[in-house]
Amino acid sequence: MQLRRGCINWEEAQSGRGSRYHATVNMDCVVCGDTIKDSSCCFVAVDVETANANLASICEIGVVSFASTGMVEGWQTLVNPGDRFDPVNVSIHGIDERAVNHAPRFPDVAPRISALLHRKTVVSHMAFDRVALNRAYEKHSLPSIDCTWIDTARVCRRAWPRFARRGYGLAAIASWCGIQFDHHRAQEDARAAGSILLCAVSATGLSVSDWIIRSRQPIGPDRLRDRGARRW
Numbered sequence: 001m002q003l004r005r006g007c008i009n010w011e012e013a014q015s016g017r018g019s020r021y022h023a024t025v026n027m028d029c030v031v032c033g034d035t036i037k038d039s040s041c042c043f044v045a046v047d048v049e050t051a052n053a054n055l056a057s058i059c060e061i062g063v064v065s066f067a068s069t070g071m072v073e074g075w076q077t078l079v080n081p082g083d084r085f086d087p088v089n090v091s092i093h094g095i096d097e098r099a100v101n102h103a104p105r106f107p108d109v110a111p112r113i114s115a116l117l118h119r120k121t122v123v124s125h126m127a128f129d130r131v132a133l134n135r136a137y138e139k140h141s142l143p144s145i146d147c148t149w150i151d152t153a154r155v156c157r158r159a160w161p162r163f164a165r166r167g168y169g170l171a172a173i174a175s176w177c178g179i180q181f182d183h184h185r186a187q188e189d190a191r192a193a194g195s196i197l198l199c200a201v202s203a204t205g206l207s208v209s210d211w212i213i214r215s216r217q218p219i220g221p222d223r224l225r226d227r228g229a230r231r232w
Helices: 087-093 106-117 128-139 152-159 170-177 186-204 208-214
Strands: 022-026 043-050 058-067 070-078 121-124 148-151
Touching (some): 043 128, 058 128, 121 186, 148 152, 152 186, 170 186
Parallel strands (some): 043 121, 121 148
Antiparallel strands (some): 058 070
16 A cells, blocks of 8 residues: 555555454564564554444454554454444444354453553544443443544644545545545554554654644644644
8 A cells, every 4th residue: 555645655565354353464664674563653543343323332443553654563353242233333334243243242352452552642533433442441341541542533634724624534534645445444444544644744744742732722723832843
């Protein structure tokens, strides 16, 4: 996959999807050719799919680690939500009761999720994934995750004026940035969200840390106060 429109260029290594229930892909640094270690991860992106309108009904989750050069590692698993599947949700992501029949329950995968997100900058596109994870942790009386969230929809609305008011859905932004992905698969959506953040970093000159601050400010202010950041 090639990113364009001022984004950092990197290529995705090809590999199989692995197990239906778990998939992990290791990526190589396109600069040095070596496998990137966890210590080089600068943020992680996350996406979930749900079985119905109850945001705690997570039926798939994907987590992707990123370094400045691109994707480092991806992890994905189906989850048995122990809940009904709404036909509307199934029509979106294609996951139904049969697909998760032998998949782990959320409490079984929560330790892995917590380890991947603990004290990290965590990226999601819009608030849906953050709220869904919080609801699932609350439903199962699990300790909340200590992390810093950044919403790439808010980043896009501030990085590119054309998306300030409309058109900032994940698919639209990814298409404009030249990011190809399999929409509504959790790991793929997470990869797209993380790649969009790298595009914004490259296009604006603001760092991920800068964007944590800027994304929480109103759209109107066009610079980070007291940081000396480039105006965008």
